[in-house]
Amino acid sequence: xxxxxxxxxxxxxxxxxxxxxxxxxxxxxxxxxxxxxxxxxxxxxxxxxxxxxxxxxxxxxxxxxxxxxxxxxxxxxxxxxxxxxxxxxxxxxxxxxxxxxxxxxxxxxxxxxxxxxxxxxxxxxxxxxxxxxxxxxxxxxxxxxxxxxxxxxxxxxxxxxxxxxxxxxxxxxxxxxxxxxxxxxxxxxxxxxxxxxxxxx
Numbered sequence: 105x106x107x108x109x110x111x112x113x114x115x116x117x118x119x120x121x122x123x124x125x126x127x128x129x130x131x132x133x134x135x136x137x138x139x140x141x142x143x144x145x146x147x148x149x150x151x152x153x154x155x156x157x158x159x160x161x162x163x164x165x166x167x168x169x170x171x172x173x174x175x176x177x178x179x180x181x182x183x184x185x186x187x188x189x190x191x192x193x194x195x196x197x198x199x200x201x202x203x204x205x206x207x208x209x210x211x212x213x214x215x216x217x218x219x220x221x222x223x224x225x226x227x228x229x230x231x232x233x234x235x236x237x238x239x240x241x242x243x244x245x246x247x248x249x250x251x252x253x254x255x256x257x258x259x260x261x262x263x264x265x266x267x268x269x270x271x272x273x274x275x276x277x278x279x280x281x282x283x284x285x286x287x288x289x290x291x292x293x294x295x296x297x298x299x300x301x302x303x304x305x
Contacts, residue, residue: 123189181228
């Protein structure tokens with residue numbers, strides 16, 4: 105069995121993520137023929153190419169393709185599931201920060217996931233931007249901002265609810281005052297009957 109470690113996916117390319125390492129493996133396999141794709145695998149950050157004995161020529165040509173593909177692998181865009189693993193963030197956080205502009209998109213990419221009939225388009229991210237976020241502690245700051253925003257939104261909602269309640273209460277009081285005090289005679293049962301019988305003349 106011929107076996108070789110054609111390259112180490114060091115932190116500069118994987119950013120310490122096993123999910124990212126798997127993504128790089130799939131990207132490299134896409135450059136290989138269908139017959140040789142399964143010969144390349146990854147364990148941790150180590151890529152290993154293994155072929156049966158007697159496959160020297162095929163082994164060398166495949167290793168050459170892999171080495172060439174690895175030259176610019178550090179610039180491979182980071183896909184959503186990779187950035188979530190790298191930064192230890194949730195899908196909800198990724199979407200929120202992407203929508204409000206804090207997490208800059210490097211464009212979109214259309215892919216077809218295994219087991220899905222149709223393609224999907226997703227945002228991808230620049231590896232250097234992701235690395236900066238990983239090393240700067242910015243994610244923690246964003247989370248603190250989100251907590252502060254939620255508290256402020258709740259305070260405003262409570263304030264507006266209080267104003268609305270006070271306004272309704274004031275409106276009812278005004279309506280009651282415009283009607284004036286009710287005639288005391290209207291509260292006496294049978295008052296109209298007294299009028300008809302002429303007892304009030």
